[in-house]
């Protein structure tokens with residue numbers, strides 16, 4: 001009963017002081033808007049991150065031969081190892097002697113039997129296309145070992161992987177995407193399996209027999225190379241030796257990846273791998289050494305960076321809310337002073353201290369909630385713009401609505417209580433005599 | 436003043452002191468004895484600063500006496516706690532101020548409803564009652580006007596309707612015509628007569644106008660915090 005009356009009073013008092021009320025709300029608006037904006041961005045970004053963690057193989061280590069740095073530093077913020085190079089020096093290019101050999105990789109994999117599930121190596125042949133009677137598909141040819149095929153984590157729709165024989169004999173076999181099948185075989189996978197396709201790459205033409213078809217999946221973070229599905233450039237997988245034969249390169253690798261077991265500790269293995277190579281085979285190589293990085297490490301860094309950013313913005317939001325709350329308190333004090341006679345009159349008409357207190361606390365809460373709602377709208381809008389920029393779908397949640405209303409109510413109660421109590425305790429005579 | 440009449444106010448030896456700094460205490464009321472009977476129309480007159488408003492505030496339970504006993508409509512006000520006082524003000528007293536004291540940005544009917552709201556009357560009934568009261572004071576066609584849209588006399592009539600809201604035992608009016616010209620003052624004064632005669636309201640009126648005081652049933656004169664004179668007015672029965 002009194003609540004409706006108090007709400008009506010609060011709204012009319014805010015309405016009659018629009019500009020003042022808006023300025024008072026500003027702190028609340030900014031505070032709530034930034035809280036909601038980071039929540040929106042943070043939520044959608046971390047949802048996106050966790051999703052791609054699994055699909056991108058977060059537990060893979062990537063190991064490459066690099067020039068020996070002048071110094072190795074540990075990044076203060078994230079604890080990452082950073083290789084430092086002298087910008088003025090022209091570094092040597094590695095030769096076959098500096099690269100990883102099959103034997104070294106085998107030895108490495110044997111050294112960590114519990115951690116290493118597979119070693120992945122590949123050889124990029126290049127971008128090309130296949131054509132046949134008006135039919136056409138864009139391709140890029142990559143040779144890989146079993147580990148590489150596994151690390152790609154694609155779904156085989158039809159057919160099979162390469163046999164050991166095909167792998168070791170550098171057979172002319174391939175696994176193509178469903179897009180290639182759609183373009184070249186009208187989507188008939190049964191017909192595609194066992195058929196030959198002619199692939200033109202680097203100005204030469206090669207014939208491969210299709211053993212399997214995998215499902216093409218759009219990578220969330222990667223750019224699509226075409227809007228039209230039929231024009232998308234998809235990978236054709238061939239055995240690593242087949243690829244090496246085509247590129248005329250020797251059986252050494254500048255980089256490889258390791259697929260770690262589920263139980264393996266990525267950070268420890270990163271360090272162990274670095275040690276294994278740099279203290280072993282590369283200890284006496286003056287010009288080159290080995291660097292290791294992992295998607296998990298990058299993700300972690302990204303997450304930590306986001307955490308720091310979120311904390312920073314939260315602190316700013318907190319300060320804004322605090323300042324906003326003090327602003328509300330201040331304006332309530334002003335309002336109560338202005339309305340001293342009104343308070344006296346109300347008491348003369350029978351208002352109890354409690355009802356006067358309720359009236360002014362509700363007014364403070366209404367100011368804060370209006371500020372909170374405006375802030376929430378701005379925050380969701382800002383969050384949507386930001387997520388659009390980052391390229392992840394916006395996830396505005398019910399919790400942000402609850403947080404805005406909850407926060408602003410709490411601020412209203414907290415900062416409204418003191419002035420309201422002051423009003424409630426006014427002596428009616430003093431209040432009525434107030435000039 | 437027949438003996439059969441009920442006493443609404445019974446004040447004995449009321450003293451009011453103000454403390455302005457420790458050694459200086461100001462005795463504004465120096466022992467007032469006052470009885471007011473049901474249905475009486477009483478005027479209080481006296482020079483400025485004599486203590487009329489101070490007495491009125493004590494009668495209205497807005498303020499407490501420093502010493503003495505005060506019984507209002509059977510309730511011992513001198514012993515009442517703060518929360519009880521607001522109940523007494525709400526139910527027993529109807530205030531009319533010189534400066535109207537209507538609540539700003541709140542229309543006439545909401546102003547009249549206010550004592551009913553604090554009294555816990557439901558919205559529908561208080562709306563009904565407020566309308567009737569505004570009709571009674573001749574403001575039936577202005578119920579949705581805001582105070583700033585009303586003339587002084589109109590404001591005072593709304594204030595009188597508001598004072599009547601909870602059908603109080605007594606109406607206290609401290610210089611209700613003080614801010615009005617004589618013609619408008621007349622309308623307000625006529626309204627008090629109407630409430631007194633038609634509704635049998637007990638009314639206590641402070642005024643500086645001898646003519647208006649003369650219209651009342653009984654006139655009390657205060658000087659330096661003491662009642663120094665008491666006589667019957669023109670309207671005495």
Ligand SMILES: Nc1ncnc2c1ncn2[C@@H]1O[C@H](COP(=O)(O)OP(=O)(O)OP(=O)(O)O)[C@@H](O)[C@H]1O
Nearest residue numbers: 453455461463481482483484485486487488489490
């Ligand atoms: N809160 C207070 N503190 C100190 N002195 C006060 C206070 N209230 C009133 N007084 C003093 O009490 C005396 C009586 O004041 P009061 O308002 O009762 O006079 P009044 O008879 O109503 O005068 P007027 O006709 O001018 O309204 C005055 O001298 C005034 O200064």
Ligand SMILES: [Mg+2]
Nearest residue numbers: 487488489609
């Ligand atoms: Mg006075």
